[in-house]
Amino acid sequence: MQTAIPCTMMRGGTSRGPYFLATDLPADWATQEQVLLAAMGSPNRQQIDGIGGGTSLTSKAAILSRSSHPEADVDYLFAQVSIDKLYVDIAPSCGNILAGVGPFAIDAGLVKPVDDETVVRVRNVNTDKLIEVRVKTPNGQVEYEGDTRIDGVEGTAAPVLLNFLDVAGSKTGSLLPTGNVLDLIEGVPVTCIDAAVPMVLIAAHSLGKTGAESKIELDGDAELLAHIEKIRLAASWKMGLGDASGKVVPKVALVSAPRNGGTLTSRYFVPDNCHASHAVTGAICVSTSVLLPGSVSAPLARQVGPNGLVQLEHPSGQIEIMLDAAPTAQGIEIRRAGVVRTARKLFCGELYVPSSIWAGNHSKAS
Incomplete structure (x- = not known):
């Protein structure tokens, strides 16, 4: 039955x-x-x-x-x-x-x-x-x-x-849950940020990658995946999320300079393999990091477009995020993040x- x-x-x-x-x-x-x-x-x-x-x-x-x-x-x-x-x-x-x-x-x-x-x-x-x-x-x-x-x-x-x-503090209650824009975890500079989803952002070159690799290339690099997971697990404790073993939060992205006219390139992990395109919540989080001076993303990104437009390049193309942000004494406030889907x-x-x-x-x- x-x-x-x-x-x-x-x-x-x-x-x-x-x-x-x-x-x-x-x-x-x-x-x-x-x-x-x-x-x-x-x-x-x-x-x-x-x-x-x-x-x-x-x-x-x-x-x-x-x-x-x-x-x-x-x-x-x-x-x-x-x-x-x-x-x-x-x-x-x-x-x-x-x-x-x-x-x-x-x-x-x-x-x-x-x-x-x-x-x-x-x-x-x-x-x-x-x-x-x-x-x-x-x-x-x-x-x-x-x-x-x-x-x-x-x-x-x-x-x-x-x-x-x-969108700030979706799980941790804070845009920067460690209290820092930049942390050194397992010897690698990272930005731990929570905007729509908690994430650990790593400059691709810090792990010996260009950031333009395909999903197949990244998924086939067992050493890289193991290194990313080690960083993710350690970062989770610092972010107040506890033991992330077997869980999908926090997520991870490797960021690098744009190559096709966008604002930034992102390779988003889910977390044990690379996303074929990009998660929406992850795109909001990565886009927000572009606005934070001192983050791993900021020096790699091109200028944000009119009306807060951030174009993230991913393995299947681009995703566009519209950020309505305002500066505050603590950094920035993201009042609204818009994205068009189907x-x-x-x-x-x-x-x-x-x-x-x-x-x-x-x-x-x-």
């Missing part, structure tokens, strides 16, 4: 995964975690027995519910489902999967659409931060087709504007998990 769970599969930005209503899942996290693992087919490198795609970009899920927060319409919990371990990480957020949250919330009836454009106010449960999501809704319906192109995704689609509010609904239906894992709220069996 199997339990049927309503599910919508969507591409959000450069990621893909199932989107669920919280009311269709178990109420307790322990069972919910087992349901997500079974749904994705973990632990198995190919995720043969589930809908996961065998990569960190396609082993993600979104769980939505109506929000009780006075400034939010919906609550969004992001889940990074481990591929080869029985573990689901809900510490980080994901800005790419977030791109599908607005359209899903409207289609699912959580938010009433208005003509032309609908603003969905989202509370990210992972970080307790607010995001304003603007979705094209001509004639009161979500528009998925359009002419907006983002690097890392084939074709075009309708734009989804994400405005991240109050999303596409792939299918709606029922996803099945063994009833031995969960019998369901109102169980349907097959």
Whole structure:
């Protein structure tokens, strides 16, 4: 016997995964975690027995519910489902999967659409931060087709504007959780920063790299990955995040000078392999570091563009972040970080998990 769970599969930005209503899942996290693992087919490198795609970009899920927060319409919990371990990480957020949250919330009836454009106010449960999501809704319906192109995704689609509010200190409570713009960890200069996601930034040349290497080249360098992980684990303690073993936060990026007209080059790690393009939250964090004098990024970056435009070069092209920042006595305040993504609904239906894992709220069996 199997339990049927309503599910919508969507591409959000450069990621893909199932989107669920919280009311269709178990109420307790322990069972919910087992349901997500079974749904994705973990632990198995190919995720043969589930809908996961065998990569960190396609082993993600979104769980939505109506929000009780006075400034939010919906609550969004992001889940990074481990591929080869029985573990689901809900510490980080994901800005790419977030791109599908607005359209899903409207289609699912959580938010009433208005003509032309609908603003969905989202509370990210992972970080307790607010995001304003603007979705094209001509004639009161979500528009998925359009002419907006983002690097890392084939074709075009309708734009989804994400405005991240109050991004500093997403997990640590501070933009610079160590109290320093620059730290020396394992003999390597790093910038530990928390803007939308906690990160450890390293100048690529500090590890003997140019920063222009491909994902394949970086993933194939076992010595480099081991060195990065050693730095990451040590930095996590300094940032007040504790033991990061087996966890995906903090993330890491190797930064270098731009080569194709952008502001900075970034190679983002997730964290045990290089992202094929770039995470949205990670792009906000790396972009913010450009504005910090003394950071590892600042001397490598070109001048920030008009209206706070930062163009990050990544393995698949570029991602653009618009930063609304103001100087403060402590450094800078990031009032808003905007990014344009796209999303596409792939299918709606029922996803099945063994009833031995969960019998369901109102169980349907097959």
